[in-house]
Amino acid sequence: MVTGKKQAPDAPGNSESFADLAGEIDDLEPLEPGARKTPAIPKAPQQERAGASAAATTTSGLHFPDPDEPLLAWHSSIRQPTLKKLRRGSIPQQTRIDLHGETLDSARRRVFAELLAAARAGESCVLIVHGKGQHSIGGVARLREALPGWLCDPALENRVRAFAPAQPRDGGRGALYVLLG
Numbered sequence: 001m002v003t004g005k006k007q008a009p010d011a012p013g014n015s016e017s018f019a020d021l022a023g024e025i026d027d028l029e030p031l032e033p034g035a036r037k038t039p040a041i042p043k044a045p046q047q048e049r050a051g052a053s054a055a056a057t058t059t060s061g062l063h064f065p066d067p068d069e070p071l072l073a074w075h076s077s078i079r080q081p082t083l084k085k086l087r088r089g090s091i092p093q094q095t096r097i098d099l100h101g102e103t104l105d106s107a108r109r110r111v112f113a114e115l116l117a118a119a120r121a122g123e124s125c126v127l128i129v130h131g132k133g134q135h136s137i138g139g140v141a142r143l144r145e146a147l148p149g150w151l152c153d154p155a156l157e158n159r160v161r162a163f164a165p166a167q168p169r170d171g172g173r174g175a176l177y178v179l180l181g
Helices: 018-023 045-050 054-058 080-088 105-121 142-150
Strands: 073-075 096-097 125-129 160-165 175-180
Touching: 018 054, 045 054, 045 160, 080 175, 096 105, 105 175, 142 160, 142 175
Parallel strands: 096 125
Antiparallel strands: 073 160, 125 175, 160 175
16 A cells, blocks of 8 residues: 655665665675685584594584584485484484494494495484493593594594484483484
């Protein structure tokens, strides 16, 4: 409905174009031309001690939404319903990798070997039981701290599509669901 009244062009919210609006915003800087890069995920000091490389946490294509939850990540190609199923533990896990009693080196080799074998076999989800660190020196869950770096390694980047902490029935904070693709 036209009322015949015309608002002043310089009134807030009445810019005629995006360029006009952008001109009204203080400290707005234009983006440089070219492709956009995802910001690097800063590596936690625990991951450095566990042997994760910087490239492993920044080049995998996985999105880490919460820096306080390093065991939750997914690739941009994962749809939200699939991610919900993974987080609920609704995707059957064909393989279970129990890392209790393993050293960091042996656990890393085992995770790589078993995830690659599961991916080759066409499995969609794997459960990794890493433990809560209650029996570790100093009570530090070194395997749990190292897993995000391992799962972001370039050797697994085309296989690991997402991972999330397990439900209590599957090990809770001492286990991890890994979605393969």
